[in-house]
Amino acid sequence: MPTVRAIDPNTLPKHFDAVEAEQRWHATWDQLGVYAWNAQRPREETFVVDTPPPTVSGSLHMGHVFSYTQTDVIARYQRMQGRNVYYPIGWDDNGLPTERRVQNHFHVRCDPKTPSVAGGIHLEPASDTKGPPRLVSRPDFIELCLQLTRQDEEAFKTLWRRVGLSVDWALEYSTIDVRCRHLAQLSFRDLWEKGHVYSVEAPTMWDVDFQTAVAQAEVEDRPTRGAFHDVAFGVEGQAEGFVIATTRPELLAACVGVTAHPDDPRFKPLFGKRAITPVFRVPVPIFPSELADPEKGTGILMVCTFGDATDVGWWREQKLALRQIIGRNGRFVPVEFGTDGWESGDAAAANAAYAQMVGKTVHSARVAVVEALRDPANSATRDGTAPLRGEPKPLEHAVKYYEKGDRPLEFVTSRQWFVRLLDKKEALLAKGDEIRWHPDFMRLRYRNWTENLNADWCISRQRYFGPAFPVWYPLDAAGSPDYAHPIVAERATLPVDPTVDVPAGFTDAQRDQPGGFTAETDVYDTWFTSSLTPQISSGWELDPARHRQLFPADIRPQSHEIIRTWAFYTIAKALLHENMVPWQHVVVSGWILDPDRKKMSKSKGNVVTPVALLDQYTSDGVRYWAASARLGTDTAFDEKVLAVGKRLVTKLFNAGKFVLGQGGEVAGIDAELDRAFVQRLARLVAQVTKSYEAFEYAHALAETESFFWHDFTDTYLELAKVRARDGGGGSALAALRLGLSTLLRLFAPVLPYITDEVWSWAFADETGSPSIHRAPWPGPADFREVAAPADAESFDLAVAALAAINKSKSEAKVSPSRGVATITVKANAATLARLAGVWDDVMASTRIVEHRLDPTADLADGVFEVSDVTFLAAPPKDG
RNA sequence: GGUCGCAUAGCUCAGUUGGUUAGAGCGCCUGCUUCACACGCAGGAGGUCCCAGGUUCGAUCCCUGGUGCGACCACCA
Numbered sequence: 001m002p003t004v005r006a007i008d009p010n011t012l013p014k015h016f017d018a019v020e021a022e023q024r025w026h027a028t029w030d031q032l033g034v035y036a037w038n039a040q041r042p043r044e045e046t047f048v049v050d051t052p053p054p055t056v057s058g059s060l061h062m063g064h065v066f067s068y069t070q071t072d073v074i075a076r077y078q079r080m081q082g083r084n085v086y087y088p089i090g091w092d093d094n095g096l097p098t099e100r101r102v103q104n105h106f107h108v109r110c111d112p113k114t115p116s117v118a119g120g121i122h123l124e125p126a127s128d129t130k131g132p133p134r135l136v137s138r139p140d141f142i143e144l145c146l147q148l149t150r151q152d153e154e155a156f157k158t159l160w161r162r163v164g165l166s167v168d169w170a171l172e173y174s175t176i177d178v179r180c181r182h183l184a185q186l187s188f189r190d191l192w193e194k195g196h197v198y199s200v201e202a203p204t205m206w207d208v209d210f211q212t213a214v215a216q217a218e219v220e221d222r223p224t225r226g227a228f229h230d231v232a233f234g235v236e237g238q239a240e241g242f243v244i245a246t247t248r249p250e251l252l253a254a255c256v257g258v259t260a261h262p263d264d265p266r267f268k269p270l271f272g273k274r275a276i277t278p279v280f281r282v283p284v285p286i287f288p289s290e291l292a293d294p295e296k297g298t299g300i301l302m303v304c305t306f307g308d309a310t311d312v313g314w315w316r317e318q319k320l321a322l323r324q325i326i327g328r329n330g331r332f333v334p335v336e337f338g339t340d341g342w343e344s345g346d347a348a349a350a351n352a353a354y355a356q357m358v359g360k361t362v363h364s365a366r367v368a369v370v371e372a373l374r375d376p377a378n379s380a381t382r383d384g385t386a387p388l389r390g391e392p393k394p395l396e397h398a399v400k401y402y403e404k405g406d407r408p409l410e411f412v413t414s415r416q417w418f419v420r421l422l423d424k425k426e427a428l429l430a431k432g433d434e435i436r437w438h439p440d441f442m443r444l445r446y447r448n449w450t451e452n453l454n455a456d457w458c459i460s461r462q463r464y465f466g467p468a469f470p471v472w473y474p475l476d477a478a479g480s481p482d483y484a485h486p487i488v489a490e491r492a493t494l495p496v497d498p499t500v501d502v503p504a505g506f507t508d509a510q511r512d513q514p515g516g517f518t519a520e521t522d523v524y525d526t527w528f529t530s531s532l533t534p535q536i537s538s539g540w541e542l543d544p545a546r547h548r549q550l551f552p553a554d555i556r557p558q559s560h561e562i563i564r565t566w567a568f569y570t571i572a573k574a575l576l577h578e579n580m581v582p583w584q585h586v587v588v589s590g591w592i593l594d595p596d597r598k599k600m601s602k603s604k605g606n607v608v609t610p611v612a613l614l615d616q617y618t619s620d621g622v623r624y625w626a627a628s629a630r631l632g633t634d635t636a637f638d639e640k641v642l643a644v645g646k647r648l649v650t651k652l653f654n655a656g657k658f659v660l661g662q663g664g665e666v667a668g669i670d671a672e673l674d675r676a677f678v679q680r681l682a683r684l685v686a687q688v689t690k691s692y693e694a695f696e697y698a699h700a701l702a703e704t705e706s707f708f709w710h711d712f713t714d715t716y717l718e719l720a721k722v723r724a725r726d727g728g729g730g731s732a733l734a735a736l737r738l739g740l741s742t743l744l745r746l747f748a749p750v751l752p753y754i755t756d757e758v759w760s761w762a763f764a765d766e767t768g769s770p771s772i773h774r775a776p777w778p779g780p781a782d783f784r785e786v787a788a789p790a791d792a793e794s795f796d797l798a799v800a801a802l803a804a805i806n807k808s809k810s811e812a813k814v815s816p817s818r819g820v821a822t823i824t825v826k827a828n829a830a831t832l833a834r835l836a837g838v839w840d841d842v843m844a845s846t847r848i849v850e851h852r853l854d855p856t857a858d859l860a861d862g863v864f865e866v867s868d869v870t871f872l873a874a875p876p877k878d879g
Numbered sequence: 880g881g882u883c884g885c886a887u888a889g890c891u892c893a894g895u896u897g898g899u900u901a902g903a904g905c906g907c908c909u910g911c912u913u914c915a916c917a918c919g920c921a922g923g924a925g926g927u928c929c930c931a932g933g934u935u936c937g938a939u940c941c942c943u944g945g946u947g948c949g950a951c952c953a954c955c956a
Contacts, residue, residue, distance in 0.1 A: 015918095221955080445950090655916075710903095
C-alpha cells in the first residue's frame with residue numbers, strides 16, 4: 001500500500017493571508033498559462049464566452065463584480081470539464097460616455113475647426129471647470145480620449161485580476177482599436193452591399209447637449225415637471241377662437257397646424273378652417289385626427305415642428321409646413337416668416353416678434369413666449385384679452401431623454417444613416433427563439449422590444465470618438481454633396497479614415513472642392529461596434545478559419561436592461577450578416593439592490609467600492625457572495641453574505657490543513673463508514689455537475705457548501721478522524737483525502753484562491769495538475785474503485801447516533817469532547833443491527849468508554865435515544 | 880396603460896414536478912477555551928409559505944382574481 005506523507009501544519013501560516021495568496025496565485029497562473037486559450041483545439045472542445053466589454057468611463061462598482069464573477073464561475077467550471085475556454089476581455093471605450101468624461105476631466109470641447117496642438121496634446125486634469133471650455137481639434141480630442149481610457153483600462157484590469165476573473169489577457173482588446181474599427185467598417189460595407197443601410201434627411205431624436213442624433217434604444221422616459229398653458233388661438237374669418245393646452249409654449253412659433261378628434265362636437269365646425277396663432281399670427285390648418293384625445297388638455301392641440309413623435313407623424317401625413325426653430329445646439333435659430341405659404345397676416349410683425357427669440361435656449365424662450373402671451377396686444381382673437389388664459393397649471397409628465405443626457409430630446413431635421421430593421425421583425429423574433437435564455441422569461445423582454453420597435457436603427461452620431469463611416473460624398477459643380485450617391489469604400493481598402501484617405505478615382509486635391517468629394521464625418525453609434533463582440537472574438541471576415549472555430553459563441557452574459565440594445569443589436573447583426581444566431585445561450589445576471597431595494601448605481605450615490613470589500617472579505621469571500629445569487633435574480637446587497645464567504649475560506653484552509661496533516665499508509669476504501677461517505681460524495685458530484693450544466697452555479701455552490709460543512713467537516717471528519725489519526729486507518733485516510741480533493745474541485749469555480757492554495761499542498765504533485773483550475777472536474781471515475789456500503793443508510797445512522805449522544809452532552813452542559821464513562825443507547829433491534837458497521841467510529845468520536853445497546857421495539861427505524869449517561873472527569877485545565 | 884418577475888423565519892435567500900412535523904445561513908437563546916478551525920463545536924427557540932376564491936382525497940406549490948414591491952415598454956397636446 002502506498003504511503004502518503006503528511007504535510008507539516010507548522011510550515012503553514014496560522015491564518016490564511018488572502019491578500020498575499022492572491023498576489024502569489026496571479027503570478028503562478030500567469031506563469032502556468034492556466035487561462036490561455038489554445039488556438040489549435042477544435043470547435044467542439046471549445047467554450048466561447050462573449051464577455052461584455054465594460055464601458056470605460058469611471059469606476060467599477062459591486063454590480064460589475066457581481067455579474068462578471070458569475071460569468072467567471074461558469075467559465076471556470078467549463079475549463080475544469082476540459083473545455084478550451086475562449087474568455088476574452090475588451091474595453092468599450094468609444095462613444096459618448098468617454099467623450100463626456102473627457103470634456104469634464106480636461107474641461108475641453110471638440111471643435112473640428114480648431115487647429116491641432118503641435119507635437120501632440122498633453123493636458124492636466126482641469127481643476128476648475130468654470131469659464132468656457134478649451135477648444136481642441138478633432139485629432140487632439142481623440143488623443144485625449146485615448147489617454148484617459150488607457151488609464152481607466154489599467155485600473156479596471158487591476159480590479160478584474162484581483163477579483164480573479166479567469167480571462168485570457170492575451171485576448172484583451174478595446175472597441176476603438178484598429179481591428180475593431182476594421183470589423184465595424186466591414187460590417188457597414190456588408191450591410192451596404194446587402195441593401196440594409198440607407199441615409200435619409202428627416203426629423204430625428206436629437207440631444208442638444210451632445211449635439212447628435214440618438215437611437216430609439218438609447219431613449220428613456222423621465223418624469224419631468226412642466227405646466228399646461230392654456231392659449232387662445234383665433235380662427236380665420238370668425239370672431240370666436242378656441243383654447244389649446246400646451247406644455248411647450250415656446251414652440252408656438254413652430255406651430256404649423258391644429259388638430260382635434262374627428263368626433264369631438266366642440267371642434268367639428270373648425271375642421272378645414274385655418275387657425276391664427278397668437279403672437280405670430282400665423283394661419284395654420286385645423287384638421288381632425290384620431291390620435292387627438294378629447295379628454296386631454298382642452299381636447300384641441302397645436303402641432304409644431306417638432307414637439308414630439310406624434311407631431312412628426314402629423315407633419316408627414318398632413319404635409320404641413322416645416323419651421324424648424326430649435327437648432328442643433330438647442331438654441332432658437334433664425335427663421336423667416338412669410339416664406340412658407342403664408343398669405344394673410346403680418347409677416348413683418350411675426351418676424352419682429354420672433355427676432356427676440358433667436359439665440360435663446362428652450363428654457364428662456366419659454367419665458368419669453370409666456371411673457372408675450374400675457375400681452376393682450378398679441379391676441380389672435382378679437383376679444384381683447386391676453387392669449388394666455390389663466391395661470392400655467394403645473395403637472396408631471398413623461399419626457400423623452402437620451403439615457404446619458406441631461407436635457408429633453410428635441411426632434412431636429414438632419415441627415416442620418418439607418419440600418420433597416422422594421423421590415424425584419426419576424427426574422428429577428430425567430431432568431432431570438434433559437435437562442436436559449438437563462439432564465440427563460442428574459443426572452444420575453446427581447447420579444448417585447450422587437451415587436452414594439454417603431455424606428456429603424458439610427459447608427460450615425462455627430463461625434464468624434466468612434467469608428468468612422470467608410471464613406472465619402474461626391475460634390476457637384478456647386479460644391480454640394482450628392483447624398484444620394486455615397487462612395488462606400490471597397491472591402492479590400494478597409495479600414496479607412498475618410499477625412500484622411502481618398503476614395504478611388506479621386507485625388508487628395510479634390511477634397512472639399514466643387515466636382516470633388518467630401519468625407520462623411522459622422523461616427524458610428526457605439527452599439528454598432530459593440531454589437532459585433534462575437535465577431536470581434538472570431539475575426540469574422542478577417543480570419544475565416546478562426547471565425548468557424550469561435551462563432552457562434554456559447555454564452556453571452558449580460559444584464560437585463562440592455563437586452564433592447566446589446567442583445568438585440570448583436571442578434572440583428574448576426575442575422576443580417578450571416579443569417580445566424582450569435583450565441584447558443586444568453587445568461588442574464590440580476591442587479592444588486594440597495595437595502596431599500598433600489599438599483600445600486602453610481603448616480604444614486606449608494607455604491608460600495610469593491611476594493612474595500614475585497615480587502616475585508618477576501619476575493620474568494622466576495623466571489624462567494626456573487627455566486628450565491630441565481631441568474632436573473634435581483635439581490636439586495638447584504639454584507640453578511642460576504643462574511644459567510646470569508647468564513648468558508650477559513651474553514652477550507654483549516655480542514656485542508658487537518659486532512660493533509662494526517663499521514664500514513666493509505667489503504668483501499670473498505671470501512672463501512674468510509675464507503676457510505678464516498679457514496680454520498682459521488683451523489684453530490686452528480687448533483688453539482690447537473691446544476692453547473694444548467695448554469696445554476698448558485699445551487700451548485702449551496703449544495704457543495706452544505707455538504708462540505710455539515711456532512712464533511714462536522715460529521716464525517718469527526719467520525720473518521722480518530723481512526724485516521726491513530727493508525728490502521730488507511731481506509732479513512734484515503735476517504736478523507738478523496739473527500740477533500742473532490743470538494744476543493746467542486747468549490748474551485750467559486751473560490752479559486754483558497755482551493756488552489758490547499759490543492760497545492762499535496763494534490764498538485766499527486767495528480768500532476770499544478771493548478772486546480774486545470775484539474776479534471778470530479779466524476780464517476782473518482783469513485784469507481786470504492787464499493788457501495790453494506791447498508792445504504794449507514795451514514796445517516798451514524799449521524800443520528802452521534803446527534804443523540806451529542807445532545808445528551810449538551811443537555812448535561814459538558815463539552816462535546818468530554819469522555820463518556822457509561823451510556824445506554826436505545827433503538828429498535830433492526831436499527832441497532834444496522835448500526836453495527838459504523839458503531840466503532842461513533843464510539844471513538846464521542847469518546848465512549850463503556851456502553852450498553854438496548855433494543856427497544858417502540859422506537860421508529862433510525863431513531864436513537866440515550867440514557868444513563870455518566871461522564872469522565874474533565875481533563876485538568878492547563879494554565 | 881401593456882408585458883414580465885418577485886412575495887416563504889427578525890434579515891438575506893433556498894425549496895416543494897401537489898402528499899405525513901417547510902429548509903439554510905445570519906441574527907437570537909443555552910452551553911462548550913475542543914488537541915484543524917471560537918471566522919469554531921453541540922443543543923434550542925422562531926414561519927396563518929401576501930390575501931380571497933377555485934381545482935383536488937389533499938395546495939405554500941396548480942388555476943382565477945386581488946394587494947404590495949420591482950423591472951422593461953408605452954403614455955409626452
